[in-house]
Amino acid sequence: MVTLTIDGKEVKVPQGTTILAAARTAGIRIPTLCYHGRLDPIGSCRMCVVEIEGVAHPMAACTTPVEEGIVVTTNSERLHRIREDSLKLILVNHPLDCPICDKGGECLLQDLVYEFGIDKVEYQAPKPAREAVYATPLIRYWPDRCIMCLRCVTACREIKGIGAIEIKGEGYGSQVVVIDEEKCQSCGECLSVCPTGALTENLSRFKGRPWLVKRVPTTCTYCGCGCQLELNVQNNRVVGVTTQEGKGVNRGSLCVKGRFGYEFIGSDERLTTPLIKKDGEFKEASWEEALNLVAERFGAIKEESGPDAIAGLSSARCTNEENYLFQKFMRGVIGTNNVDHCARL
Ligand code: SF4
Ligand code: SF4
Ligand code: SF4
Ligand code: FES
Structure with a gap:
């Protein structure tokens, strides 16, 4: 075990633990943006910077392992300024899309900007024209909302083992691109870990704000894996599917069917009455007629062939x-x- 001090509190954690994990063990919150519990630390956003006594530059808590005897400060004027600056640099070209962004209300960037009370950004940078080069029939990429946190790329590679996307370009011109379209399964893992509205779902667009939908926990019915998911219900209609990080056998992951295959539930094409084929055409029938016909045919087959x-x-x-x-x-x-x-x- 390693003993360290965080904000004056003595903390004991196993060797190899990051400062972020150690702080969480001690109930100390360090703001994060690119960090995701199911992914190896990425270290791209600089929101989690902390000061370590004797070390000149603040370090990213999510990527820095603990060391015996270190003294860590998670909150100071300097750290606040660095975090605020990191957010401002993200906001330089970020559109004011919150009112129509599907992520509004559960967006980590929105929450942090609110928490830091940022109401103006004094920095400027040329706005490069970025095309949405990654998209599937089910997923839409909004390059202007992308904060280049790399969660999507890492999740596709680490959780799905696919590696269908990567970041291309430099600085404010960077964006997510597809490496191999045929590899992408439209599983939505990237979408589910994206902290902002840079990846959104096409089917559920404009159908329900996060705070208006009721999230009903249930089990996916597509196969025997038993993945846990939440049906997002509004006005008695399923308008989307979400998962909880780390919950169930799937730990928050789903395949394309589980995540996007929910429209059948409210489809007008669903049968509401039995149909019997007569003279080559299906005709509506009562349950009694249908069940009598099935029983009669089963009986005949059994008698004839066993x-x-x-x-x-x-x-x-x-x-x-x-x-x-x-x-x-x-x-x-x-x-x-x-x-x-x-x-x-
Ligand atoms: S990604 Fe977040 S901050 Fe950006 S427009 Fe959407 S809700 Fe607003
Ligand atoms: S939908 Fe799935 S396979 Fe396609 S890029 Fe996203 S995580 Fe990778
Ligand atoms: S699409 Fe989302 S997860 Fe991917 S880099 Fe952009 S903000 Fe991060
Ligand atoms: S959360 Fe640590 S660098 Fe982003």
Whole structure:
């Protein structure tokens, strides 16, 4: 264990711990922007700078490991000025998009600018024309809102193991670009770690502000992994899907289906009544008619070819109890073990 002092408090942490993690252990908050709990420290934003006694320059707490006996200060006039300057440099060309930005209300940059009370930026820099060169049918990139924190690039590489995007360019002309379009799975991992509205979801745009939607925790129904997610509900309609960092077996990650495949829930194309094919055309029928027809056909097949001529495939969208009943029906009523589940495919 290593013993250090942070803001006058003695803290003991294992060797290799960063100053940021040590401060959090002691309940001391250091502002961060590029740091994300699921990613290796990036060290791009300079919001987490701290002073270490005997060290001339402030150090980034998220990338600096603790050392025996060091004395750390997390708050001083100098640190406040450096953090304020870092935010101002980000704001130089940042658009005043908050009223129409999907991230408004849960944007880390917005929160920090508010916390530091920045109401004017005295710096200026030429505004380069940046095109949105990274986009998928489900994800939109807003280069002007991008703060070059690198979270998206790191998440795609470290969490997904894909590495589909990178940062290209220099200074205020930098932007996120796709390295290989075919590699990108539109999984939205990049979008979920982006601290600002630089990556937004196309499907949910303008459908619900973060503070207006109700977030209902549930389990993804697409496959057997059981990923945890939150359905964002407004006016009784699902308008988006979010996750909680580190929560569930998925720890906040989702695949493209889990994150973006929610429109079927409120789709007008969903069947609301059984259909029976008559003379080559589907016609609406009552449940009684439909179930009688199924029972009649199952009975006929069983009599003609035996129960093993029938197989049942159940759905991951059913509950465990419904799937249990389904296999019971196949075994007990039909008389076959030919039963399987789409989540195994
Ligand atoms: S990214 Fe944040 S600060 Fe920028 S426009 Fe969107 S909500 Fe506002
Ligand atoms: S959508 Fe997924 S695969 Fe594509 S860039 Fe983002 S994290 Fe990488
Ligand atoms: S798109 Fe978002 S996560 Fe990626 S560098 Fe820009 S601000 Fe950071
Ligand atoms: S949070 Fe440490 S440098 Fe960004």
